[in-house]
Amino acid sequence: MQPVTISQALAAAYSTINKIDAILLLQHVLIVNHAFLLTYPDQMLTAQQVEKFSSLVQQRIKGLPVAYLMGERAFFDLTLKVTEAVLIPRPETELLVEWALKLIPSDEFCNVLDLGTGSGAIAISIARHRPQAQVVAVDLSPTAVDVCRRNADILKVANLNAINGNWFDELSGEKFDLIVSNPPYVAEDDPHLLQGDLQFEPRIALSAGEHGMACITHIINAAPDYLSKEGWLLLEHGYDQAEACRKLLRDMDFSNICSYPDLAGIMRVSGGQLNLSI
Numbered sequence: 001m002q003p004v005t006i007s008q009a010l011a012a013a014y015s016t017i018n019k020i021d022a023i024l025l026l027q028h029v030l031i032v033n034h035a036f037l038l039t040y041p042d043q044m045l046t047a048q049q050v051e052k053f054s055s056l057v058q059q060r061i062k063g064l065p066v067a068y069l070m071g072e073r074a075f076f077d078l079t080l081k082v083t084e085a086v087l088i089p090r091p092e093t094e095l096l097v098e099w100a101l102k103l104i105p106s107d108e109f110c111n112v113l114d115l116g117t118g119s120g121a122i123a124i125s126i127a128r129h130r131p132q133a134q135v136v137a138v139d140l141s142p143t144a145v146d147v148c149r150r151n152a153d154i155l156k157v158a159n160l161n162a163i164n165g166n167w168f169d170e171l172s173g174e175k176f177d178l179i180v181s182n183p184p185y186v187a188e189d190d191p192h193l194l195q196g197d198l199q200f201e202p203r204i205a206l207s208a209g210e211h212g213m214a215c216i217t218h219i220i221n222a223a224p225d226y227l228s229k230e231g232w233l234l235l236e237h238g239y240d241q242a243e244a245c246r247k248l249l250r251d252m253d254f255s256n257i258c259s260y261p262d263l264a265g266i267m268r269v270s271g272g273q274l275n276l277s278i
Ligand SMILES: C[S@@+](CC[C@H](N)C(=O)[O-])C[C@H]1O[C@@H](n2cnc3c(N)ncnc32)[C@H](O)[C@@H]1O
Pocket: 086, 087, 088, 089, 090, 093, 115, 116, 117, 118, 119, 120, 121, 122, 138, 139, 140, 141, 144, 165, 166, 167, 182, 183, 184, 185, 204, 205, 206
């Protein structure tokens, strides 16, 4: 194998994969940051580093998501471990965390539930920013629960309990001040499921029946039984599902119902407060 420098390795990779992906993968192999790559373009790679980088580039050419190749993804102010068992956390989900943090007092106990936690992106972000809160994180996939627990351990989050279960099934009799969820909401026949990163992500994390609305409908209909008086329910949803979510919330008699757009201006999260008179 020919000895190569950082700049030569990157130049070769740029001809086959996206530039940013190549930079991220080389940073991952060399365990350095971007500044290092810019500062030492003439540094030689070892034979093992060349081999590992080439292998990652080949897998990226076949479409494997960069986050799975690196085994991690940045979310909010954290770096989370990710495996093929979990959805790769998306920037738009940070909106849900921001709304949740506005509702949770920083100096008081608050009982929070994250349904469909995956890597733990939402639950761990909330738990870290609100140490007085107690967060329960639920997922149907036992391997996703393992990933969430691992992230909580690495990030030293003690106020989180990750459990395996089907939505509310393991929570009989419990009440929460806030329920958050980014459930699967892509329609089962959506062609995007066969494209890009989505084709490698767990189908259980992405798609739902009833044109993508099945999980959202179930969660909104069941949530009142698990919310404390004046508790809030916040949900992420698809680009065209805000109106349907608000209608479901109205039908269940929620108050203060609203939706917020993501950075692309798409209504992405909706929520409401359990009717104050109940
Ligand atoms: C869109 S992913 C969200 C993952 C993570 N919360 C995030 O925002 O990155 C949906 C998650 O819901 C989980 N899920 C799907 N059906 C479920 C069910 N019936 N009960 C609990 N979790 C479920 C999936 O395993 C997946 O982790």
